[in-house]
Amino acid sequence: MLPTITTMEVIPVAGYDSMLLNLAGAHEPFFTRNIVVMTDSDGLTGVAEVPGGEVITKRLEACIPLVEGRSVSEYKDVVQRCRAMLERQVAGAAGGTGAETAHAQIFKKVTNVLTGVETPMLDLLGKHLGVPVAALLGDGQVRDRVRFLAYLFYVGDYRRTDMPYLHDDDDSDAWGRIRREPALDADAIVRQAEAAQERFGFHDFKLKGGVFEPAKEIEAVKALKERFPEARITIDPNAAWSLDEAVELCRGLEGTLTYVEDPCGAEGRFSSRETMAEFHRRTGLATATNMCDTDWREMKNAIRLDSVTIPLADPHFWTMTGCVRVAQLCHDLDMTWGVHSNNHFDISLAMVAQAAAAAPGRINACDTHYMWQDGQFLGTKAPEFEDGCVTVPRDVPGLGVEIDRAKLEAAHRLYVDNNCGTRDDARGMQCYIPGWQYDPHRPAMAR
Ligand SMILES: O=C([O-])C(=O)C[C@H](O)[C@@H](O)C(=O)[O-]
Ligand SMILES: [Mg+2]
Structure with missing residues (x-):
């Protein structure tokens, strides 16, 4: 029996960005991500990084009770249960029951959260089996x-x-x-x-x-x-x-x-x-x-x-x-x-x-x-x-990233101290061009 997950932590973080321009406006000075760290009963850690924003933070947190206590070897079942819980949550919030028409919308809303559950478990599984995550995907690793x-x-x-x-x-x-x-x-x-x-x-x-x-x-x-x-x-x-x-x-x-x-x-x-x-x-x-x-x-x-x-x-x-x-x-x-x-x-x-x-x-x-x-x-x-x-070395097990707790804490501080949350490129652009509004058919600077 492989070890069990003892803790799943969800940590919103921020990093610095340049003022990158796109159709939706300008990137703000900070970009945000959600980091997931799972620790197992052997003391190993598995990690994931998914898009930022409070909705994703909260949905990841909702998965914690379905993850902690489960064996690393049960990752597929854990992901399945999280998927079912999240689909109910999203369909409920939309006032529906997961009808066919809502399927795609739900898929998009839950998969980035599921990635945050699946990836650390694959990282841990790889570490226990002594293989990179690539070896556990599809038909296995095909390139280095x-x-x-x-x-x-x-x-x-x-x-x-x-x-x-x-x-x-x-x-x-x-x-x-x-x-x-x-x-x-x-x-x-x-x-x-x-x-x-x-x-x-x-x-x-x-x-x-x-x-x-x-x-x-x-x-x-x-x-x-x-x-x-x-x-x-x-x-x-x-x-x-x-x-x-x-x-x-x-x-x-x-x-x-x-x-x-x-x-x-x-x-x-x-x-x-x-x-x-x-x-x-x-x-x-x-x-x-x-x-x-x-x-x-x-x-x-x-x-x-x-x-x-x-x-x-x-x-x-x-x-x-x-x-x-x-x-x-x-x-x-x-x-x-x-x-x-x-x-x-x-x-x-x-x-x-x-x-x-x-x-x-x-x-x-x-x-x-x-x-x-x-x-x-x-x-x-x-x-x-x-x-x-x-x-992607074949002899480095898991994802190949060992988290540095001090750096993680600093990135979390950056998030908290700057009141970061969900990305909003229009806000970035409005500081550049007052009154700027997003238009999906007009280039951002061609106004
Ligand atoms: O290929 C894309 O559409 C992207 O890379 C989406 C990104 O959000 C990009 O537009 C950006 O960072 O501004
Ligand atoms: Mg694109």
Whole structure:
């Protein structure tokens, strides 16, 4: 019999961020996450990192009675019971009973919580069995090195706000010097890419769009390709462009854009999966999404319509086992797997690396925001990138992150002292441009 879980702790934490711009506004000075630490009766710990916000903190706390006292070997049953409890809770709050129509909504609301339960148990199980988490996912570990991409952002000028953005925190290299500084044109984006490549070795670049006029963003993509002819490049305007506009902008860019992420969304009578399918047909470009193929029902429709070549199955939103199921499906059905990300610490990086190490076949470089957070890790060892890749050693059991209690406490203090909670990019933007309002069809700075 394996040991039992004696405690499950849920710790909301914050870290520093740059003023990253997107369709929804500007990142605030702090990003938030929820960290779960489970300790077992042998004194080993298992960890997870999931998105921040009080709703998730509370839902994770609601799982504690279903976790403590259970054996590590019972993790599947524990996750099942937590799922049933959370589905009842969410359906109850919505005034329903978990009817079919509410299924997708419930799936999205509970999976990031379930990831917070499943992952520490997989971490502990791996430690007891002496294998990495990847060995427990899908058909087991299939690669040792996982490729990540450089996630480039336009960056606002923090000096124009009265918010406590971190600055001048790292003078060690070009990336340290520019990552908090304004980046508002193609030259600045190319400089970001150069500096990020120098520090991390990335060969793949993704530009967050939806910020400026689309043509200006495409100019930045072309400038990137000119500077890095061998690189795989993508842009993600979070469905800000209309279908016709997206086709017009991207047609003829087969040699420049490797794929396009959420170029367009729902339009009039057409769903986002329908417009994405048309975009794919009319341009011949591969499509990726973290917006319109994010649960199994959407997946079924996306596959029927041939809307999505690259489902970005973030383990935080699908669970670790769920995102590897997506990877297996992609491998079998002529799609390629990728991962979406949000700002995160080293635990999430390890979760993605472990999942990707179990994803069969050809996969895309995984998204990560970590370059914006580099240096703010919660484990005892800094994550290492080599040639744009993170190694998943076969002889390091579990997730590979041992939590540093002092760092965890400091990140929790940052959360409490700054009254952090749920992410709100509109609030960040309103400090930059008074009166600014989110509009899903208008780039944030093109007003
Ligand atoms: O691919 C995406 O849509 C993302 O990475 C979502 C994130 O929230 C991104 O837009 C951001 O960090 O601003
Ligand atoms: Mg996206």
